[in-house]
Amino acid sequence: MSTQTTRAAQGTALITGASTGIGAIYADRLARRGYDLILVARNQEKLDQLASQLSGSTGRKVDVIKADLSVTADLRAIERRLADDASITMLVNNAGLGATKSLIDSTPEELDDLIVLNVHALTRLTRAVAPAMVARGNGTIVNISSMVAVSPETLNGTYGGTKAYVLALTQSLHHELGAKGVRVQAVLPGAIRTPFWDRAGLPVQHLPQEIVMDAADLVDAALAGLDQGELATVPSLPDLADWDRFEAARQALKPNLSHVKPAARYKVGA
DSSP: OOOOHHHHHHOOEEEEOOOOOOHHHHHHHHHHTOOOOEEEEEEEHHHHHHHHHHHHHHHHHHHEEETTTTTTHHHHHHHHHHOTTTTTEEEEEEOOOOOOSSOOOSOOOHHHHHIIIIIIIIIHHHHHHHHHHHHHEEEEEEOOOOOGGGGGSSHHHHHHHHHHHHHHHHHHHEEEEEGTTTTEEOOOOEEEEEEEEEEEEEEGGGOGGEEEEEEHHHHHHHHHHHHHSSHHHHHEESSSHHHHHHHHHHHGGGGOOOOOSGGGGGTTTO
């Protein structure tokens, strides 16, 4: 297959938080799969270095956009690119903040920052790209959630709440857009060896090393899960049947989540 045919078949992937860690590895792997790239992050120097490296090693077209997604003007600029660039066939919502401090040890501003980046920005970018994908009948949205989406006791509860939102949004998007040709995936990493932990206030070397996965292994597993059609990918989970049982239990609740009367065990009106 020629380079031009590969490019036409794959299109362009826009990756947020792309200058380091998980985002940079996604950039490498997707370029090698035949995607052109739009890399979004706050550090222009790191973006330029990565773009030069990837374009040289893969021959792909790599654009960079310096943007802070917590800044309204920057976020709107990326939304416009997603809405207007017909070449974009994949969005990887990777940018995010973490936190390890408890709710009461966090400032309100720190909690706001978590919600703005992990929820607000991710939602607006997803909304920006989805209509064009639906109109074409194809596209892929990958949302980086976290294992704390289903284990909120593990870290800061606001962080866990934002990542539970990402999982719920992805599940809803699958219901809303799956039949329209848009593929969605939530990735639920555990502890990953990236600068995330330094920024979150707990350097990765302080974690039990037996629970820390390399970022390259995480991305390779996530892409394998995408290839296998997984809606939610938990790279550390040995047995997929465990997730299937978890999901089946959730689905089993649905018929009884809304009734005209409270359940008999509450003895309301008895």
